[in-house]
Amino acid sequence: MNPFEKIFNYQILSRLDESDALALTSQERTWLRTALAHSSSVVAFTPGTLEKLNRILQNKPGINHRDFIVEKAKNAERQVYHPLLRSLRRMIMQDKGMLLTSRIKHGGTKANQPGLPVKLEYSMVKREWYLLWYSTRGRSFMATKLQSIVSVEETLLPPERVEELRARVAAHLEKRKEQAVIEVVRTYNAELSRILYAFSCFDKSVSFEEEENRYLIHVTYLADESEFLLSKIRFLGLRVKIVEGDGLRKRMLESAEKALARYGSSDDIAIRKPAP
Numbered sequence: 011m012n013p014f015e016k017i018f019n020y021q022i023l024s025r026l027d028e029s030d031a032l033a034l035t036s037q038e039r040t041w042l043r044t045a046l047a048h049s050s051s052v053v054a055f056t057p058g059t060l061e062k063l064n065r066i067l068q069n070k071p072g073i074n075h076r077d078f079i080v081e082k083a084k085n086a087e088r089q090v091y092h093p094l095l096r097s098l099r100r101m102i103m104q105d106k107g108m109l110l111t112s113r114i115k116h117g118g119t120k121a122n123q124p125g126l127p128v129k130l131e132y133s134m135v136k137r138e139w140y141l142l143w144y145s146t147r148g149r150s151f152m153a154t155k156l157q158s159i160v161s162v163e164e165t166l167l168p169p170e171r172v173e174e175l176r177a178r179v180a181a182h183l184e185k186r187k188e189q190a191v192i193e194v195v196r197t198y199n200a201e202l203s204r205i206l207y208a209f210s211c212f213d214k215s216v217s218f219e220e221e222e223n224r225y226l227i228h229v230t231y232l233a234d235e236s237e238f239l240l241s242k243i244r245f246l247g248l249r250v251k252i253v254e255g256d257g258l259r260k261r262m263l264e265s266a267e268k269a270l271a272r273y274g275s276s277d278d279i280a281i282r283k284p285a286p
Contacts, residue, residue, distance in 0.1 A: 043067045050091045092139050092156045095130065097164075102127050105172045107165040110143070113158045123147060126167065126175045144179050151182045186232045190239070190255030194225040198249040205249055208242045226253070236261070 045051060046063055055063065101108060110123045129142040131153075139156040167175075194205055202225055206216065213230040227250075231239050240261055243250060252258050 039067060039070050043070045053093055054091045054095075056096075094156050094159060094162065095139065098127055098130060098141060098156075098162065101162075101164055102129065105167070105169070107146075107167040107172075108143070109163040109165055110154070111160040111162070112154055113160060119160055122163075124165070125152070126172065126179075128176075128179050144175050146175065149178075151179060183232070186234070187230055188233055188236070188255070188257070190229050190231070190258050191253050192227040192229060192243065192250050193253045194227065194250055195248060196222075196224055199223070199225060201249060205246060208246055209239075212239065240265075 042063070046060070046067065051060060100106075107124065107126055110125060111119055111121045112123070113119050123145060124147055125143045125145045127141060127143045128151075131140045131142060132138070133140060141154050141156060141159070143152050143154065144150075145152050192209075194202060198205070202216075206214075206227070209227060209229060212235075215228045217226045217228065218224070219226065229239065236257060240258060243252065243258070243262070244265075252262060
């Protein structure tokens with residue numbers, strides 16, 4: 011039996027991440043085999059990569075979901091893979107500049123905007139890809155939907171110019187960073203791995219206070235990710251509580267008050283606001 015099949019341990023996953031190693035479960039291989047059968051895989055991978063993956067997984071069956079899943083009617087599905095992803099990812103990896111032409115919200119286009127592509131992000135809420143880039147003309151950090159991009163042209167930038175622009179981006183992102191400390195309620199210490207997995211998409215560190223037998227999760231996040239972080243905290247319910255992070259505590263208090271106002275009764279105990 012593959013020893014990695016049933017391992018779900020934070021320490022082991024951390025070590026694998028540090029060594030750039032990846033352990034795939036049989037379920038993940040089955041999912042990948044199913045994904046390769048989708049029509050989007052032809053444009054998502056280069057022919058060589060697609061051929062290699064199909065060869066490695068040729069003896070692995072896919073998921074015949076049509077036998078047990080009945081899908082309800084819904085709106086037209088947006089394409090999860092975008093044709094520009096590969097070229098933009100290559101520009102980012104090779105430190106290339108770009109000239110971007112994009113559609114604007116109320117009609118028309120902005121042509122030949124010079125800048126440096128920094129990162130590609132997928133919004134799980136809006137189901138859309140975004141390009142995060144630095145505009146050298148406006149000297150600002152931008153987020154543009156890939157769906158709104160008309161064309162993008164690769165340009166060459168001197169290495170010292172790329173280093174300067176990346177330093178500006180890093181300084182901008184540093185200003186947007188916020189921190190919070192989340193305590194694991196002692197009763198649920200045994201579920202630490204599951205709790206940490208819920209915060210896997212955030213930069214974090216864990217400390218243990220031996221005298222009080224409690225774990226503290228120190229989370230670093232961008233200001234516009236606060237609602238997403240709150241959704242993870244709400245999902246964990248009684249297992250965790252925010253001990254540092256005034257903004258998060260205030261939003262949790264507001265949502266609790268609204269929930270009580272809608273579903274509570276006059277006999278409910280009033281929520282005491284935290285001390286400033």
